[in-house]
Amino acid sequence: MRNPWLWTILLLGLGACNAQQSALHVFGAEARQVREMAILLTIGAAIIVTVMVLIYVRALRAPEGALSHRSGMRIILWLGAIGPALILGALLLYALPAMRPRETAPGDLTIRVEGEQFWWRVAYGASRAGPGLVSANEIRLPVGRTVILELGAQDVIHSFWIPGLAGKMDMIPGRTNRLVVRAEKAGRFRGVCAEFCGLSHALMAFDVIAMNPADFDAWLAGARGAGKGLVPSRGQSLFDAHGCGACHAIRGTAHDAAIGPDLSRFGQRRTLGAGILPPTTANIAAFIRAPQIAKPGARMPAYPQLSEQEAIAIAHYLEGLK
Missing domain, CATH: 1.10.287 (Helix Hairpins)
Structure with missing residues (x-):
């Protein structure tokens, strides 16, 4: 190896390549x-x-x-x-x-995405009649269909960016920006906030799952029926007793708050804390007791009064929400 510096630079450049989050590895x-x-x-x-x-x-x-x-x-x-x-x-x-925006039709799917500090609120089929199916930190798209993304924010300016799908667009409080997209390939990808929005700006990513149309329709129908047949457990009792339902909604229960992320079907998500941690039982329990350790500036209050076993019980309850 005659020039180790050249090889070092090339290897560092290759290390920056990522098929899940790259403007060169496109799926839209x-x-x-x-x-x-x-x-x-x-x-x-x-x-x-x-x-x-x-x-x-x-x-x-x-x-x-x-x-x-x-x-x-x-x-x-x-x-x-x-x-x-x-x-x-x-x-x-x-x-x-x-540069012309893609044409849309009345029947096209509309997804409302709002940037929060520091996570993403997602609503499928949102309209004046209601919020539609609400989720968090994950966007699912049907391949080959035109999708209208309505982008807004609740607190500060965020920038919505899915590198492999489309360009960046600002999310401004009090204003709705429209981004029309069409996925061309199925797979799991990643989106991020591209504008500094606070202490955990770099810690608010989200999953983008492009699905075959039939699979997407089946998922959407199943998601609308989430929460049916929930079995009471110690974790659910602790969740209720400690007031978690004052901020979080879970379909099929009495909890319908919209301050924090919707936790319905939480057990199907592949990340915790908006893309920053794998959703293991230990990570969920630790996040419940002290969320600011993993995400500085997060508005979720800490629960140090919970014992480790109690936090694990709540984690098991959340893992079962599918």
Whole structure:
């Protein structure tokens, strides 16, 4: 290995590649267009830079007096002004049509996503008639269907970004921004907040699960019926006794608060605390007793009065919500 520094830089660059969260590993139509535009813009810039470098090298090697003032000005005009303007103008004409928002139809699925400090509230089919199916920190999309994402915020400005699906869009309190997307490939991906919003800004990710349309329809129907047949347990009694239902909703119970994340079907989620921890029993119990350790600035109060066994009992109850 003649140049260890070069290999080190290359390995570090490869380590940054991530199929779940990458603007180059796309699974949506909008992100695919963005990637194509980025590649073309890079090629255009490379052509301009290469031509200018070649002119510079030739000028250095040319004998004195080989280039007259008139010839030099002509080269500057064509290769320094007109040429780059034509290339950049062509790239702009190519990019403008791709900037138009995707067309929607009345029957398209609408998903309301609101940024919180520091998690994500998700509602499927939200409308004036009601909030629809409410979830948290996870967005499921049917492949091949147009989906309207209505983006808002409750506290501060957030930035909604699923790199492999579409570009970034701000989430502003008191305002609703619309992002129209279409997933083209099934899989599990990742979204993040792309604008500083507080102490745990870097600790609020979410899962994006693109599903085959039939599987999505089955999941949505099952999710709407969540909470049926819940078996009473010690964990549920502790959950009720310590007032957890004052902030969290669980379908099929008397708890319907909307301060914190909806915990219905919590047992199916693949992460805890908005993408920061695996949802093991120990992690859930520790998060219940002291959430600020894992997520500084979180608004969820700590419960140090709970014993470790009591917190584990509540964790088992939450794991069973499927």
